[in-house]
Amino acid sequence: MIDRPPHITVQDFTMGYGDFVLMRDLNFTINHGDIFIIMGGSGCGKSTLMTILTGLKRPAGGKVFYDKTDFWGSGPEVRDRIIRRAGVMYQSGALWSSMTLAENVSLPLESYTALSAAEIKEVVDLKLELVGLAGFGEFYPSEISGGMQKRAGIARAMALDPEILFFDEPSAGLDPVSARRLDDMILELRDSMGTTMVIVTHELASIFAIGDNSVFLDVSQRTMTATGDPNKLLAESRDPTLHMFLTRGEKLT
């Protein structure tokens, strides 16, 4: 386990829209089994970073490696194969609105496994139970609340027991108890299945409770200013912006 190469490596990475550069010179690594937090102010490009890591948008420069494979340097088939081992939960939920929650979760299972209908139903029920939505299988996304949609999105992302899970602000819009349950679930999944988690979040409590690696994107400098264990960053960093972020705006003394 120890000498495995990093799961995801980001090298000299630049991203932007058209001529507008959002972030440049990003360099960080995510190890197998990490709970990796992407932090940064609103609008700094965290969701954009996720769309690039999940293969929806090309970076403006630099490289992303999954294990040892150059992600954007390989053909679409290779990218497809890599990304099929990942599960993604979007900031907006992005559930398929014409399908019930159960169908949302079962579509990836039907597509990629040879399970029987009865087995698929078992898996779907289990995943919905894990996010606290037992009994909501027959509801359509428009019939449940925003926080519930988020949780259903998480259940869908977990459907195929992926090796990597990307969550974009999973606990935004959840009540404190559900948010705490979600944190517990994330830790549980990592410990039991070794899943690598890449999570965008602003919840300081979650960041310190579950994060064991992180990157901080600084809007004003248009680059990352820190990477590492958030608890260590809080204790050791002398960067005023990062300190303000990690302490809800307290000045560095």
Added chain:
Amino acid sequence: MTKPGEIILQESDDSTVTLVLTGSWKLGGIGSSAEDVYQRLQSLPTPSKIKFDSSQLSEWDSGLLIFARRLRTVCQTKNDVFDSSGLPQGAQQLLALAAAVPEKKDARKIESKTPFLVVVGNDTVELFHSIGKMLEFIGEATLALLRLFHGQARFRRSDMLMTMESCGGQALPIVSLISFLVGLILAFVGAIQLQLFGAEIYVADLVGIAMVRLMAAIMTGIVMAGRTGGAFAAQLGTMQVNQEIDALRTMGISPMEFLVLPRMLALALMMPLLCLYANIMGVLGGMVVGVSLLDIGLIQYYNQTVAAVRLWDLGIGIFSGIVFGVIVSLSGCMRGMECGRSASAVGEAATSAVVTAVVGIILSTAVITIICNMLGI
């Protein structure tokens, strides 16, 4: 009740200006004196110090803040000293808060005027790009269709059946109405001319051939472009806005197979059936005119129609129907897939889907007609 906001300027000799605020400073209720103050301050010769006295101020809201903020900007350009300490406590805090996060200069949209020729040039290049994209989309759809024949395409049968229902059965009323009326109109217009020669019976030929060979397919195609093409674009566009299509992609499910293919198949299957139905309704429309106005017998009209319309005509009509079905579904899906991420983009996608489909229908009718002409059928 409360007096509108007024302002009194007190100048003292050490070039300090005190603004005495009186009355109610609320949005919309401020007297015109604010403008004068800017003017007078700007005309003051030397840099001065500006203070406030708000002891006679009865109430205030954003109106006061806007005034103070503008005044501060004026002072900054003139190097005046702006002292907000005389303002009400709350207003001072809000002003400080608004100044705390400086405006992000590079976040502003860059809007520059482009010369006319550049606009024309860009649009032309854009046109070629969009033709390229269209061909690419058609190519991808064809590949997806091939995968379907190999049994590899992934989509849900239920999606296709639902689409078939909504673009087939539910379209019957409007298709009936339109094609019945078109048949009726054709018969009317034809009858006036044919009566001159005493050849009323040929109204049956006219209506039969025109409907079966051409008009039924075109009218159905245009109805479906407005009804179903627009709906496809709006559906897929909304899915794009909700990132549902992104979610499909990251699942490794091709939106081409999962979303476009069932819609294309459904419409390509339903269009010929709708055409056939429109044929019958059109001939019926002609028959109503023939029997009621021209005194042609029912059986006679029927026999005349059957004798006039050849099987080829029917074949060409049905074939056109299939082509139009593919055109309508592809333009709807294409505009939906390339939709932007906002509600107005969805509206634009629906509009442009209908326009694309109608243009496509007319162009392909021309092509089919020319080819049939050359083949002599």
